[in-house]
Amino acid sequence: MSNPDYQQRKAFFDQLLTIYGRKPVLEALQDPAMQIYKLHLAESNKEDGIIRDIKKIAQQRNISIEMHERKALSRISKNGKQDQGVAADLQLTAYQPSTVINKETLNKAARRYIALDRITNPQNMGMIIRSVAASGIDGLILPRRGGAPLSALVIKASAGTLFRAPLFYCDNLAQELKRLQSDGAQLCGLSSHAKQSVFDTQNNASQIYILGNETDGVSKEIEKQCDFMLKIPMHNGVESLNVAVTAALIAFLGNR
């Protein structure tokens, strides 16, 4: 299991994101910035307008096309009800395991990351990815499960920036944050009940800002591990901000 060839292939396949549906796949094919590894089609598709277009663009772009039985395609898309007989593997070049962030990375310079703890709304997820990519902060740390999956909805809400954003995935966020903390990162949880302002907590350490679920915030387990709990100061009796807005404020306003 640990031979280098396997590790390399695993890393390659970990960078693949499968999207499905005729419109989303056509749009991905039409965007030259999107790297597409493979196009999957069901043999049962009729050769009508949009399927013909999809095939034509894939051929022009030299993307390999695989034909499948209807059931096999459902296993690839993992959504037979909505895939419309079409799926594509997208290659996210900036999608890496969070284990690449290590002691050396964290101590060489003051890095800044945002970690997402169960953000479930795809619209929010896409907007956060877009702001992270645009801000130039060091990255977004995402658990593979427990949040919105990187679906076509997320891609759309990210305005295509999903393919350029520095994304780091992990399996268990709480454990991975503990590891990153012991490797030198400060953990800063966001909470509207916190006393300290996010704008007053700039220092020269590497920091990971943790944004929690839209309804119940950062989970208790992670909150206990945090070095700081921070808030965005608010006026006019407003109690909370949209989580995508909070992410943008941290990503853009912190590092100047």
Next chain:
Amino acid sequence: MSNPDYQQRKAFFDQLLTIYGRKPVLEALQDPAMQIYKLHLAESNKEDGIIRDIKKIAQQRNISIEMHERKALSRISKNGKQDQGVAADLQLTAYQPSTVINKETLNKAARRYIALDRITNPQNMGMIIRSVAASGIDGLILPRRGGAPLSALVIKASAGTLFRAPLFYCDNLAQELKRLQSDGAQLCGLSSHAKQSVFDTQNNASQIYILGNETDGVSKEIEKQCDFMLKIPMHNGVESLNVAVTAALIAFLGNR
């Protein structure tokens, strides 16, 4: 037409926002923070569960109830197809004509406003209102027409902050911006093509930041009037940010 009594009544009615639909009206009634001037019901409504609840809460809160013929109610809601026989006039205490922002306001201290030029997506509109309210900047300037109307969708996306946000309405935004400029405000248009960064243009003048339409940005007419065109600097080849994110960054910029 210019007698003081008329002016006062006009100012009062200008603060009213009519919402409609059983669920939105019920939710408004259940929120003690919402000031409701009047409840309007169609005589044709059956006295079923939700209508009974709506009436009961209105009576408990001492809100006057007016009964109307079905057609008259459609004229009040301005949406007979979706009003479900129910409408309510909400009173926005922080909703004022932009003409109250004058030479004195603009020159006494450095004020900061955001103006919206044809923002059409209600989700964006609501998020912008929420960020403006939370940030504590001086206000949001909105033309009455040409953007998303302050509908139930906007109220929802604003997470109820519409009722606390300092909103200033005008009829013609381009003309009103010209007037505000001659009264002492700097006009700063946002554009991803601009050369100057919004983060480098802090000064002690009163400033109005103008955010343009989701697709085509600030209109040519307004761009010509601007003292500065500014951008949010972006990384990773990202070309634009969500307009609600841009608004939040500008609104909170002053707070740090």
